Amino acid sequence: MKTLRILSRSFRDALKGVFRNFSLSLASISCITITLLVVSLSLILSSNVNNIASLIEEDVTIVAFLDVDITEDETNKVLEDIKKLDNIDDVEFQSKTEIASEMKDSSEVYANIMNGWTEEENPLQSTYLVKVKNIESIGKTANELKKIEHVGTVKYGEGMVEQLVSVFKIVRNISLGTVVALIIVTVFLITNTIKITIYSRKREIEIMRLVGASNLNIKIPFLFEGLYLGIMGAIIPIVATFYAYSILYEKFDGKMFSEFIRLVNPTPFLYSVSGVLLLIGMFVGMLGSLQAVRKYLKI
Amino acid sequence: MSLIKMSHVKKVYKTGVTAIYDLDLAIEKGEFVFIIGSTGCGKSTLIKMLYREEKPTSGTILVGGLNVGKIKNSKVYKLRRKLGVVFQDYKLLQKSTVYENVAFALEVLGTPKSEIYQKVVKVLDLVGLKHKANNYPNQLSGGEQQRVAIARAIVNGPKLLICDEPTGNLDEITSMEIMKVLEAINQMGTTIIMVTHDTDIVNKLKKKTILLDSGRILKIFEKGTYNHENIKNSK
Numbered sequence: 001m002k003t004l005r006i007l008s009r010s011f012r013d014a015l016k017g018v019f020r021n022f023s024l025s026l027a028s029i030s031c032i033t034i035t036l037l038v039v040s041l042s043l044i045l046s047s048n049v050n051n052i053a054s055l056i057e058e059d060v061t062i063v064a065f066l067d068v069d070i071t072e073d074e075t076n077k078v079l080e081d082i083k084k085l086d087n088i089d090d091v092e093f094q095s096k097t098e099i100a101s102e103m104k105d106s107s108e109v110y111a112n113i114m115n116g117w118t119e120e121e122n123p124l125q126s127t128y129l130v131k132v133k134n135i136e137s138i139g140k141t142a143n144e145l146k147k148i149e150h151v152g153t154v155k156y157g158e159g160m161v162e163q164l165v166s167v168f169k170i171v172r173n174i175s176l177g178t179v180v181a182l183i184i185v186t187v188f189l190i191t192n193t194i195k196i197t198i199y200s201r202k203r204e205i206e207i208m209r210l211v212g213a214s215n216l217n218i219k220i221p222f223l224f225e226g227l228y229l230g231i232m233g234a235i236i237p238i239v240a241t242f243y244a245y246s247i248l249y250e251k252f253d254g255k256m257f258s259e260f261i262r263l264v265n266p267t268p269f270l271y272s273v274s275g276v277l278l279l280i281g282m283f284v285g286m287l288g289s290l291q292a293v294r295k296y297l298k299i
Numbered sequence: 300m301s302l303i304k305m306s307h308v309k310k311v312y313k314t315g316v317t318a319i320y321d322l323d324l325a326i327e328k329g330e331f332v333f334i335i336g337s338t339g340c341g342k343s344t345l346i347k348m349l350y351r352e353e354k355p356t357s358g359t360i361l362v363g364g365l366n367v368g369k370i371k372n373s374k375v376y377k378l379r380r381k382l383g384v385v386f387q388d389y390k391l392l393q394k395s396t397v398y399e400n401v402a403f404a405l406e407v408l409g410t411p412k413s414e415i416y417q418k419v420v421k422v423l424d425l426v427g428l429k430h431k432a433n434n435y436p437n438q439l440s441g442g443e444q445q446r447v448a449i450a451r452a453i454v455n456g457p458k459l460l461i462c463d464e465p466t467g468n469l470d471e472i473t474s475m476e477i478m479k480v481l482e483a484i485n486q487m488g489t490t491i492i493m494v495t496h497d498t499d500i501v502n503k504l505k506k507k508t509i510l511l512d513s514g515r516i517l518k519i520f521e522k523g524t525y526n527h528e529n530i531k532n533s534k
């Protein structure tokens with residue numbers, strides 16, 4: 001009962017504290033708002049860069065050409081062998097007839113030439129289109145595919161893919177590093193601003209101690225106050241992120257450059273970003289005020 | 300048993316200054332005691348050790364049975380709830396009303412609202428400030444602010460009230476008003492220890508007076524009169 005009363009008082013007093021020290025609270029809230037906006041921007045950028053990289057990587061396919069005179073049984077055997085390899089995500093069969101008709105559809109010149117062919121005369125090779133799980137070992141997988149009986153040539157854009165993968169790896173690391181660095185800077189900036197806010201209330205803490213408030217009793221209202229500041233500071237960044245990203249997404253119709261390169265879908269992405277922003281705000285708010293109060297409790 | 304018992308108390312600050320040398324002192328329940336002495340003689344240090352703002356370097360201090368020097372930092376509040384402290388600079392929350400300032404001392408203890416109201420009104424009545432309950436400290440005179448501070452110090456009914464120059468910032472008439480309030484509180488059974496520079500007060504009230512000099516008790520006057528003759532004679 002007593003604990004409950006102290007808690008509810010802390011709840012109320014913390015709110016009073018925010019408004020009674022409004023200019024300082026405002027400083028803290030603005031600091032949180034600005035830093036969280038930057039964090040949000042970096043989260044959006046890095047998520048999209050990652051997403052684009054993943055989409056491009058997903059698009060990379062190994063084409064395994066089968067022998068021209070392969071029988072149906074042999075074709076199925078090859079499929080089984082392929083599936084036995086690790087790092088295989090998806091396999092799709094494309095018969096030479098399908099390839100031929102696709103080519104005919106794509107150009108009239110091809111159509112003129114190829115219309116004369118019978119099934120036996122078709123010189124094209126049936127293929128397996130293989131997608132890998134881990135693009136970094138695509139070369140190894142390609143080599144393994146080559147060793148399978150009745151598989152002739154194997155192509156996946158050698159050289160180009162490896163380069164792409166290494167560039168993406170760097171881009172990913174840079175964007176992750178930026179986000180982490182920004183979050184650390186944010187934590188540091190906000191805790192310090194809140195510390196200054198609380199320092200100016202040294203006297204309040206001194207009086208609380210004097211009239212017999214326990215350390216916990218003193219900490220709890222400030223903890224709540226930090227929490228409120230964190231939440232209030234997160235509001236604008238969350239709303240801004242929602243609006244700006246939704247508008248951006250709609251404007252590009254979710255696409256950039258091409259069909260393949262899509263922006264991250266707003267749901268649930270925006271919810272996760274908002275959650276992260278809110279959590280950072282709350283956590284950092286409480287951390288800052290706790291650190292500041294602790295200084296005056298001589299623990 | 301004495302309310303306060305100090306034996307062989309010594310205080311050396313981190314800076315190397317010795318503020319109190321081997322001091323023995325007993326104060327009984329219900330007493331009103333002045334502590335006087337020249338600037339820097341250790342008056343504030345002495346009473347700071349009573350409410351555990353400072354720890355004695357050696358010796359023991361018992362306040363209401365609690366061994367004050369041994370209390371852990373996180374348990375200091377237990378001592379503070381048994382006593383009230385009043386300062387020269389009032390130490391009020393500027394952004395809270397008179398009522399809120401006094402109620403604050405009960406709120407931090409988790410006292411129910413209705414009980415807080417009753418106690419605060421009663422104590423504001425005692426110090427004669429019921430009509431200013433909703434004013435803010437900067438709307439009050441110095442004497443009124445000090446009365447708020449006294450109200451806050453006694454609202455939870457402490458056995459001991461410690462005052463460090465409570466009239467230091469006030470004129471003669473206002474000082475005497477404050478002394479009347481303190482005497483009334485003493486009459487109701489609260490032990491009071493008051494540090495002061497004000498010779499008039501000491502001479503008029505004729506209470507037990509402890510004269511400190513360079514960290515030692517020079518003399519104890521049972522019905523204190525404070526004049527230079529007195530001090531010279533005791534030296």
Ligand SMILES: Nc1ncnc2c1ncn2[C@@H]1O[C@H](COP(=O)(O)OP(=O)(O)OP(=O)(O)O)[C@@H](O)[C@H]1O
Pocket residue numbers: 312313314316317318336337338339340341342343344345
């Ligand atoms: N926190 C401290 N750290 C170091 N030295 C201190 C501290 N507080 C007081 N002193 C020293 O201890 C001695 C006694 O100081 P104290 O404040 O007890 O004097 P006082 O009798 O209250 O003086 P005044 O009448 O001016 O208030 C002084 O020499 C002072 O400089």
Ligand SMILES: [Mg+2]
Pocket residue numbers: 342343344463
């Ligand atoms: Mg002093």
